[in-house]
Amino acid sequence: MIDSKNIIENLEKRLMSFGQEQKTQNVGVVEKITDGVVIASGLSKAIMGEKVQFSDGSSGLILNLDEDTVSIILLSGGENLREGDTVKTTGQLLSIGASEELLGRVIDPLGNPLDGKPKIKKAKLMPLERIAPGVVNREPVNAPLKTGIKAIDSMIPIGRGQRELIIGDRGLGKTAIVIDTIINQRPNSNNKKLKPVVCIYVAIGQKQSTIAQVIDKLKQENAFSYTIVVVASSSYPASLQYLAPFSGVSIAEYFMEKGQDVLIAYDDLTKHAWAYRQLSLVLRRPAGREAYPGDIFYLHSRLLERAVKLNKTKGGGSITALPIIETQADDISAYIPTNVISITDGQIYLKGDLFYLGVRPAIDAGNSVSRVGSSAQTAAIKSFSGKIRIELAQYKSLEAFAQFGSELDAATSAQLERGKRILEVLKQPQYQPLPEPFEILSIWAVTNGYLDDISVSDIQRFEKEYHEYVKTHNQKLLEKLALGEKPTDDILKELKKTIDSFKKMFTSK
Amino acid sequence: MTKKQFRLLAEASYTKNKLDSKKVEKIVKLLPRKDTKMYIKALKNKENKTTVSITLPRQPKKQIEKLFKNMYPNKKIIYNIDSSLIVGVKVIDNDLVYEENLKDTLRQIADFVSQNASQNI
Numbered sequence: 001m002i003d004s005k006n007i008i009e010n011l012e013k014r015l016m017s018f019g020q021e022q023k024t025q026n027v028g029v030v031e032k033i034t035d036g037v038v039i040a041s042g043l044s045k046a047i048m049g050e051k052v053q054f055s056d057g058s059s060g061l062i063l064n065l066d067e068d069t070v071s072i073i074l075l076s077g078g079e080n081l082r083e084g085d086t087v088k089t090t091g092q093l094l095s096i097g098a099s100e101e102l103l104g105r106v107i108d109p110l111g112n113p114l115d116g117k118p119k120i121k122k123a124k125l126m127p128l129e130r131i132a133p134g135v136v137n138r139e140p141v142n143a144p145l146k147t148g149i150k151a152i153d154s155m156i157p158i159g160r161g162q163r164e165l166i167i168g169d170r171g172l173g174k175t176a177i178v179i180d181t182i183i184n185q186r187p188n189s190n191n192k193k194l195k196p197v198v199c200i201y202v203a204i205g206q207k208q209s210t211i212a213q214v215i216d217k218l219k220q221e222n223a224f225s226y227t228i229v230v231v232a233s234s235s236y237p238a239s240l241q242y243l244a245p246f247s248g249v250s251i252a253e254y255f256m257e258k259g260q261d262v263l264i265a266y267d268d269l270t271k272h273a274w275a276y277r278q279l280s281l282v283l284r285r286p287a288g289r290e291a292y293p294g295d296i297f298y299l300h301s302r303l304l305e306r307a308v309k310l311n312k313t314k315g316g317g318s319i320t321a322l323p324i325i326e327t328q329a330d331d332i333s334a335y336i337p338t339n340v341i342s343i344t345d346g347q348i349y350l351k352g353d354l355f356y357l358g359v360r361p362a363i364d365a366g367n368s369v370s371r372v373g374s375s376a377q378t379a380a381i382k383s384f385s386g387k388i389r390i391e392l393a394q395y396k397s398l399e400a401f402a403q404f405g406s407e408l409d410a411a412t413s414a415q416l417e418r419g420k421r422i423l424e425v426l427k428q429p430q431y432q433p434l435p436e437p438f439e440i441l442s443i444w445a446v447t448n449g450y451l452d453d454i455s456v457s458d459i460q461r462f463e464k465e466y467h468e469y470v471k472t473h474n475q476k477l478l479e480k481l482a483l484g485e486k487p488t489d490d491i492l493k494e495l496k497k498t499i500d501s502f503k504k505m506f507t508s509k
Numbered sequence: 510m511t512k513k514q515f516r517l518l519a520e521a522s523y524t525k526n527k528l529d530s531k532k533v534e535k536i537v538k539l540l541p542r543k544d545t546k547m548y549i550k551a552l553k554n555k556e557n558k559t560t561v562s563i564t565l566p567r568q569p570k571k572q573i574e575k576l577f578k579n580m581y582p583n584k585k586i587i588y589n590i591d592s593s594l595i596v597g598v599k600v601i602d603n604d605l606v607y608e609e610n611l612k613d614t615l616r617q618i619a620d621f622v623s624q625n626a627s628q629n630i
Contacts, residue, residue, distance in 0.1 A: 025606040041554075042604035068512055088606075 026089040030054070031069060033081055036237045037282045038072040040087050046070050049129055051094050054078070055086045061094050061239070064283050071283050073239035075110060096247045097123025098254035103198065106215060106229045109240045109247040114231055126250040128243060132305035139311040141345075143194060144376045145263060145320050148184030148433020149177065151363045151426040154385035154443050155392075156348055159376025160197075160261050161309025161318040165340055167325045167332060168350030172362050174324045176430050177348065178265040179214060181322065183221045184433035185263060197320075198255045199227040200264040202248035205241050205271030208233045221431060234271075238282075241275035249306045249319065256310065256317035264307070268324035269300060273336045290335050300336075301343045332367070346370035360427060365392050378484030384440050387447040388422060395419020414452070421451045424459040437481035438467050441495075450499050454506075462506060469502045510544055512551075519551035526559065526583065528552070557603050564589040564599040 028042030038060060046052070050062045058077030062070050072087070075094075096111040097120055106115040113119055141159030158164045158181075166174045178201065185197040201218075203211045211231055218224040228251060232244035245266045252262040266272065273296055280293035288294050300323075307321035323344065325337050330352060332341065341347055346369045355362035374382070398416055401408060408416070425446045428434070434442075442463050445451055454462050470478060477494050481487075487495075510518075522532045533552075540548055561584045563569075563577060569588055577586055581602070591599075597610025 025608070027601075027604050027606050044604050 028052075028070065028087045030081060030083055030085045030087060032083065033078070035278075035282045036074045036078070036239055037279070038074060038078070038081065038087070039069050040072060041069050043070045043087065043089060046089050049093050051075075051090045051092050052087050053090055054081055056080045060087070061243075063279070064285075073242075073279060074237065075239060075243075093127050093129065094243070095125040095127045096250050098126045098251045099123040102228045102251060104225050104227065106231060107247075108236070109230060109232050109244040111247070124254060126254050128246040128250050130250070130253065130306070132302070133308050133310060133314070137308075137310055137314045139309055141309050141372045141376050143261075143309075143318075144373070144378055145181075145197065145261075146184055146433075146436060147177065147181040148435070148439075149180055149361060150428055150434060150439050150442060151361060151365070152177070152348060153377075153381060153436065153439055155365050155389045156346065156363070156368045156370040157373035157377045157381075158320065158322075158370060159309075159373045160320050161307065162346070162370070162372050162376070163304045163307045163321040163323065163344040164370060164373070165323050165325060165344040165347040166350070167327060167337060167341070167347050168362070169327050169330055169352050172350040172352060172355045173360060173430070174326070174350060175210075175214065175267055177350075177361060178267060178322055178324065179217055180431060180433045181263065182218060182227055182265070183223045183431060185226065186221075186223060187226075195261050196226065198252075198260055198262045199223070200230065200248045200252050200262060201227060202230045202232075202245050202264065202266050204232050204244050204266065204268060205234045205236075205275060206267065208235065217431065238275040238278040241272065242279055245269070245272055245303050249303060249321075252319045253306065256308070256319050257315060259315035259317045261317060262319045263322065264319060265322040266303075266324060268326050269340055270324075270326045270336055273300070292335060296336070297339050297343075300340055304340075304343050345372045358427070359423060360430070363426075365389060366396060378436065379486035380440055380481060380484045381436060381443075383486055384444045384447070388443055391415075391418060391447065392422050392426075395422065418446075418449070418452060420456050421454070421459055422446050424456055425451070425463060427460065434467075435482070436484065437478040438470075440481050441467060441470060444495055445499055450503070465506065466499070466502050469505070470498060473501075474498050510547070512547075515544075515547050515551040516554075518548060519555040522552060523555070523559075526585075528556070559583075560585045560587060562587045562589060562601040564591045564594060564601075566590070566592050566594045566597065 026043050026045040028040040028046075030038055031041050032039040043052070046062050046065065048062060048065055052060045052062060052072055054060065056077065058081060059075045060072035061075055063073050064071030096109075099120060099122055101120045101123070105113060105117065105120070107113055111120065111123070141161045143160040145158045145160045145162070147153055147158060152158065156164070166177055168174055182199045182201065185199055187196050201214065203214070211229070211233060215224070215229055218227055230244055230248045230251070232241040248264050248266070252264045255262045273292060276296060276299055277292050281287060281291065285293045304321055304323060307319045309318040310316055323340060325340050327334065327337055332338070332349065349364045349367040350362045351364040352362070354364060394415055395418065398412060398419070401412065402416055425442050445466070451459060451462065474494070477491070477498060480491055518536060522529060522536060524532065536548065537545055561577075561581045563586060565588065568590060584602075593612075595611045597608070597612070599610075600607040
């Protein structure tokens with residue numbers, strides 16, 4: 001039992017924290033309503049990005065401050081709004097409530113639940129617009145974020161705190177890469193040395209059915225418990241689509257400040273740019289190239305700058321960003337793609353030609369790059385995957401000669417054969433991310449020529465059965481590889497011994 | 510005509526901080542119907558800027574009137590009585606509204622208590 005003295009003391013303490021609300025209100029009048037944008041006069045003390053409340057209960061956000069008027073984007077409601085209605089400032093910048101309760105939830109950009117579950121009660125308010133941490137608070141990317149996709153983890157590795165763009169035409173598997181990466185963050189499939197990752201999937205301007213499929217897949221793969229889905233589908237007003245990625249990153253910052261690692265995927269920033277263009281045109285901001293406003297670069301750079309790896313004194317948390325950009329007819333030199341390419345720390349480029357040839361994921365290794373991820377790769381995968389990129393590049397340059405097969409010298413045709421096998425090994429079914437030891441097994445085998453005598457059509461079967469074989473016959477090898485350390489001679493010998501014994505079995509079938 | 514011109518026209522309609530009916534009539538005669546609407550709007554805005562509306566629970570004492578006069582020396586003060594405004598005051602100065610009353614303070618305490626209800630005392 002708490003005694004009465006304690007109760008009174010606690011009450012006194014609580015009373016100290018009870019602050020009197022600001023009583024001054026700045027009131028304005030609605031002058032004009034057009035396409036989700038309200039022009040209001042008055043509001044002389046309003047500030048940029050301030051939340052406002054209309055007399056009909058709907059809310060808005062100030063985006064333009066003019067001499068006599070302010071432009072407000074509507075966040076909710078607004079159907080009953082009329083000219084002459086009053087609007088008042090709230091003194092608050094737009095923010096979203098973030099807490100652990102959000103894990104496994106589907107919310108809109110304002111934090112309202114969309115999954116039919118109760119509203120999140122206890123949450124810390126995180127401002128949507130915030131300056132990214134400065135250089136003093138950061139440290140270089142030094143821990144890997146495994147995607148479970150062989151082609152990415154070996155050639156275009158992603159580090160925690162990195163911003164890696166996924167770019168390509170529609171229907172080439174951009175979202176699939178993100179989903180695989182989220183699935184691969186399941187606590188049991190990670191290296192035990194690495195912290196678990198909180199995943200945030202921000203759907204911008206997508207069809208509700210597509211979003212429902214993504215959520216369903218995440219639930220099926222037991223990946224939803226550590227994932228938050230922020231939805232601003234195509235039926236949402238442009239204002240909410242514009243705010244969605246900022247809501248996502250604000251939630252990510254909440255977890256990062258607690259020292260956790262966060263993965264955030266923006267699917268996709270092309271539609272985000274469209275939404276911002278629409279808003280800017282309605283706000284009568286001067287239009288620039290492709291009618292985008294002049295600050296479209298700043299919009300995406302300030303968003304992606306918030307992806308960061310904090311240093312130990314700041315808790316060591318990180319936000320890894322995977323923005324998606326949809327191109328038209330493989331044109332990566334368009335305005336928004338070039339902008340985002342220059343902002344991010346690398347890009348994964350998906351190519352239609354490869355996709356239709358059956359290379360899935362259709363990653364174009366030549367045009368894909370990771371500028372900081374290689375320093376975050378584990379020593380194990382680094383030492384095994386060093387050769388794969390070179391061999392693939394050599395194969396690509398020799399591929400044109402492949403049609404003259406009979407006239408090629410032995411070394412060239414061997415290189416071509418090796419390339420074909422590498423491409424085959426890099427193929428991977430959707431929703432089946434691989435743990436790092438299995439990735440190493442496949443990559444080591446193909447780059448060291450152990451698959452040269454296996455026919456190309458049998459490679460996938462060989463790989464699958466080889467993984468099963470190692471899982472049942474040499475669990476210890478997998479454990480050693482999972483440590484991520486540089487392979488010792490003993491490990492190499494063991495790898496050789498295992499694949500030799502498996503090959504005997506495989507070829508005798 | 511631009512908004513700025515209408516604002517200047519509205520300002521010119523005043524003589525010694527008071528709206529001059531002669532000036533207004535002269536201006537209105539010269540303006541087309543559409544512009545007259547804008548001129549009226551500008552006059553309203555100007556009037557709002559020069560007027561302060563004060564709502565009190567009962568008729569103000571002379572001391573209080575003097576206090577407000579000192580606070581807004583160049584503005585016209587209009588007093589309203591609203592008995593529901595218990596122990597409070599509401600001042601509307603153009604687009605700024607200052608409000609303080611017992612009802613709001615009690616509501617604020619109630620909100621604070623309900624928000625922190627789940628916390629252990």
